[in-house]
Amino acid sequence: MTFDRYGSNVLADDPHSRRRPQTRDQPAEPGLVVEDVQTGWVGAIVRVEKSGGVHVVVLEDRKGRTRSFPLGAGFWVDGKPVRLVPHRPAPAAAAPQRTASGSVAVAGARARVARGSRIWVEGRHDAELVEKVWGDDLRIEGVVVELLEGIDNLADRLAEFSPGPGRRVGVLADHLVPGSKESRIARAATQQFGAEHVLVVGHPYVDVWQAVKPARVGLQEWPHVPRGTDIKVGTLRALGWPASDQADVARGWKRILGQVRDFRDLEPSLLGRVEELVDFVTAEAV
Numbered sequence: 493m494t495f496d497r498y499g500s501n502v503l504a505d506d507p508h509s510r511r512r513p514q515t516r517d518q519p520a521e522p523g524l525v526v527e528d529v530q531t532g533w534v535g536a537i538v539r540v541e542k543s544g545g546v547h548v549v550v551l552e553d554r555k556g557r558t559r560s561f562p563l564g565a566g567f568w569v570d571g572k573p574v575r576l577v578p579h580r581p582a583p584a585a586a587a588p589q590r591t592a593s594g595s596v597a598v599a600g601a602r603a604r605v606a607r608g609s610r611i612w613v614e615g616r617h618d619a620e621l622v623e624k625v626w627g628d629d630l631r632i633e634g635v636v637v638e639l640l641e642g643i644d645n646l647a648d649r650l651a652e653f654s655p656g657p658g659r660r661v662g663v664l665a666d667h668l669v670p671g672s673k674e675s676r677i678a679r680a681a682t683q684q685f686g687a688e689h690v691l692v693v694g695h696p697y698v699d700v701w702q703a704v705k706p707a708r709v710g711l712q713e714w715p716h717v718p719r720g721t722d723i724k725v726g727t728l729r730a731l732g733w734p735a736s737d738q739a740d741v742a743r744g745w746k747r748i749l750g751q752v753r754d755f756r757d758l759e760p761s762l763l764g765r766v767e768e769l770v771d772f773v774t775a776e777a778v
Contacts, residue, residue, distance in 0.1 A: 513572055513573055514573075515565055515573040515574060515575050516572070516573075516574055516575065517574070517575050517577045518567070518569055518574035518575065518576055518577065519576075519577055519578070519579040519580070520537050520540050520549050520563065520576045520577065520578060520579045521537065521579045522536075522537050522538065522539065522579070523536055523537060524536065524537045524569065525537075525569070526549075526551065526567045526568065526569050526574070526576065527567060527568040527569075528551070528561050528566065528567060529566050529567065529568055529573075530566060533551060533553065533559055533561075534551075534553060535551030535552045535553040535554075535557075535558070535559065536551065536552050537549055537550070537551060538550040538551065538552045538558060540563060540578055540579065541560075543560060546562055546563070547562070547563040547578065548560040548561060548562055548563060549561055549562075549563050549576055563576050563577070563578065564576060590754075591626075591628040591629055592624065592625045592626070592627075592628065592753070592754040592755060593625050593626045593628070593629050593754070593755050593767075594754070594755050595628075595629050597628065598632060601632050603631040603632065603634070604631070604632060604633060604634030605634055606634050606635075606636050607633070607634045607635060607636070607658075607773065607774070608658045608659040608660075609635070609658070609659060609660040609661065609662070609773035609774075610635070610636055610637075610638055610653070610660075610661055610662070610773065611630075611635055611636070611637045611638070611661075611662045611663075611664065611769050611770070611773055612637075612638050612639070612640040612646075612649070612661060612662070612663045612664070613637060613638075613639065613640060613663075613664045614639075614640050614641070614642055614643060614664070614665060614666050614700075615639065615640075615641065615642070615700075616639060617699075617700055617701065617745050617749075618664060618666070618700045619637050619638075619639055620745075620749060621700055621703070621704075621749065621752065621758075622637055622664070622766060623637065624749065624752055625752065625754065625755055625758065625766075626766060626770065629770065630770070633770065633774050635770065635773055635774065640663065643663075643665050643666070643673075643674050643677050643678075644677070646663065646677055646678075646681050646692070647677070647680070647681055647684070650681055650684070650685050650690065655685050655686070655689035655690050656689055657689075659689070660689050660690070660691070660772060660773050660775075661685075661689065661690050661691075661773075662691045662692075662693070662768075662769035662770075662772045662773045663678070663681075663690070663691065663692040663693070663694075663769075664693060664694060664695075664765060664766065664769060665677075665678060665692055665693070665694035666694060666695065666697065666698065666699060666700060667694065667695075667696065667697065667698050668692070668693065668694025668695065668696070669696050674694065678692035678694070691768070691769065691772045693765040693768055693769060694765060695759070695761050695762045695765055696761060697759075697761075697762075698717075698723045699723045699724060699727075700762070701714070701723070701724065701727060701745065701748060702714045702759075703758055703759050703761070703762035704748055704749075704751070704752055704757060704758060704759075705757055705758065705759060708748070708751040708752065708757050709731065709747075709748055709751055711731075714727065715727055715730030715731075717730070724741050724744070724745070725741065727744075728740065728741065728744045731744075733747070
């Protein structure tokens with residue numbers, strides 16, 4: 493019996509195959525330095541483009557000269573063979589979701605337990621408008637919006653509520669303009685209960701309807717309702733909508749409210765005041 497040092501098949505094992513580098517796919521990312529094996533051209537990838545029906549990679553050398561090569565095999569990166577393939581940029585990060593007020597939405601957030609502080613608004617329509625635009629924010633902050641049912645009730649309601657540390661009241665008033673009855677009531681309430689516990693702000697409109705941009709209902713401006721005519725009834729008549737009874741008023745408001753998509757459909761004179769109230773009742777000192 494003789495010993496065969498080469499085995500039964502000398503071609504069965506190629507000792508060189510284990511050392512042969514394997515070509516791998518390499519995305520043609522801008523800025524990557526590669527070498528074209530055939531020409532020895534070395535340059536950074538500038539871009540990938542289509543030329544003559546085929547994709548080519550444009551390389552720029554250190555002297556600023558550019559040259560194009562067919563995309564595919566035949567390149568080296570860091571001394572290893574690669575096959576250049578199209579680079580697919582990572583998808584752009586999705587823009588953060590926003591609430592109707594423009595705040596960053598907090599996904600999955602649960603409503604906070606109600607604070608002792610409150611926001612009061614004059615009527616139901618004010619409350620519904622605030623809820624539609626700021627509702628998500630107020631729930632996260634734990635702020636409850638309550639009806640005042642008219643600014644004339646402010647002093648009595650405040651006396652009943654007893655504002656103080658941890659029990660602030662922010663009030664949104666209609667037609668809060670210099671010299672008005674509303675401004676006198678607001679000033680007296682602030683003096684009596686303290687500006688650190690009570691904040692009364694307001695918009696200049698007779699009714700909160702007018703805080704909605706008139707373009708949302710096809711108007712250039714809200715109609716001027718004669719003194720002595722209910723502002724809501726006069727507005728509905730000017731719009732050509734039914735205005736016979738309270739049910740018509742309610743339907744008209746729902747129609748207007750339905751046109752409000754987010755904060756951009758409201759006048760800045762209301763936006764700033766509501767944001768001011770939210771800040772006041774959620775301040776750390778509360």
